[in-house]
Amino acid sequence: DAKTTQPTSMDCAEGRAANLPCNHSTISGNEYVYWYRQIHSQGPQYIIHGLKNNETNEMASLIITEDRKSSTLILPHATLRDTAVYYCIVRGYYNAGNNRKLIWGLGTSLAVNP
Amino acid sequence: DAGVTQSPTHLIKTRGQQVTLRCSPKSGHDTVSWYQQALGQGPQFIFQYYEEEERQRGNFPDRFSGHQFPNYSSELNVNALLLGDSALYLCASRPEWSPSTDTQYFGPGTRLTVL
Numbered sequence: 001d002a003k004t005t006q007p008t009s010m011d012c013a014e015g016r017a018a019n020l021p022c023n024h025s026t027i028s029g030n031e032y033v034y035w036y037r038q039i040h041s042q043g044p045q046y047i048i049h050g051l052k053n054n055e056t057n058e059m060a061s062l063i064i065t066e067d068r069k070s071s072t073l074i075l076p077h078a079t080l081r082d083t084a085v086y087y088c089i090v091r092g093y094y095n096a097g098n099n100r101k102l103i104w105g106l107g108t109s110l111a112v113n114p
Numbered sequence: 115d116a117g118v119t120q121s122p123t124h125l126i127k128t129r130g131q132q133v134t135l136r137c138s139p140k141s142g143h144d145t146v147s148w149y150q151q152a153l154g155q156g157p158q159f160i161f162q163y164y165e166e167e168e169r170q171r172g173n174f175p176d177r178f179s180g181h182q183f184p185n186y187s188s189e190l191n192v193n194a195l196l197l198g199d200s201a202l203y204l205c206a207s208r209p210e211w212s213p214s215t216d217t218q219y220f221g222p223g224t225r226l227t228v229l
Contacts, residue, residue: 034216043118043204043220044157087156091216101147101172102218104156 004088009109012082018075020108022088025069031092033064035073037084038107044087047073078112085109116141118221120205126227127195135190135224139207146188147218148180149204157204163188164210192226200228 005023012018024033034049048055048062050071055062061074075082087107119138127133139146145164149157159172163182182188186207192199202225206218 032216041202041223041225043206043222046217046219049217101159101162101170102149102157102216103159106154106156 004090004105006086006088006105006108008106009111011111011113012075012078014080014112014114015077018078018082018110018112020073020075020086020088020110021070022073023070024088024090027068027090028092031090033062033068033071034089034091034102035060035062036087036089036102037082038087039081039084047086078110080112080114083110083112118143118205118207118219120203120221120224122224123222124225124227126229128229129195129197131195131228132191132193133195133226135192135203135205135226136187137190137205137207137221138187139205140219143207143209143219144186145208145210146182146186147206147208148188148190149206150174150199151202151204151223153201160190195228197228200226202226 032049032051035047036044037047038044048057048060050062050064064071085107087104089102118140121136147162148160150160151157160174160178161171161180162169166182177193179191202223204223205221208218
């Protein structure tokens with residue numbers, strides 16, 4: 001699985017958009033970008049994933065650059081409850097060989113301030 | 115619809131003891147993975163179970179073993195506990211029919227402290 005690089009920490013004002021970057025310069029063509037978040041002392045929560053195109057769901061938007069070497073997770077109107085560690089994970093097809101694990105980095109600790 | 119549940123929530127053991135952690139997957143999910151998360155680190159993959167068999171294993175010693183039952187629930191067993199086994203143990207489930215992408219649902223975790 002490709003390695004990802006994320007900033008250690010970020011701050012965001014409540015009500016503003018939070019833009020969390022992720023670099024994955026060694027991503028290969030069949031690898032997806034996944035985002036999870038983990039609120040303090042809870043289990044991780046799936047947010048969104050994408051392959052090439054930008055994606056949006058009720059939680060967030062995912063913008064993937066055309067060369068797929070980086071992406072940005074956007075929380076459009078951050079609230080205090082969005083304070084969490086956000087993990088960007090790149091992985092290939094789940095059922096391709098021994099590829100059934102998620103490899104986690106240290107993530108970005110996002111603090112949403114009032 | 116209950117999500118992934120884990121028990122117990124917290125556990126305190128002493129070195130050398132054995133521990134069993136339990137996980138019930140989300141309804142409709144038949145694949146269970148276990149992760150260990152040390153303080154300040156991302157989760158580390160321990161192993162995955164499907165059809166009652168261990169299908170993939172991470173870089174963990176044989177002291178870590180597991181089991182999956184016919185109702186898809188799972189147990190994680192750790193023998194001869196070490197201080198370094200203190201961590202949050204996470205269970206995640208997914209439906210096997212989702213062939214290529216991998217959206218996993220996590221439980222709240224079991225906080226294990228080894229003294």
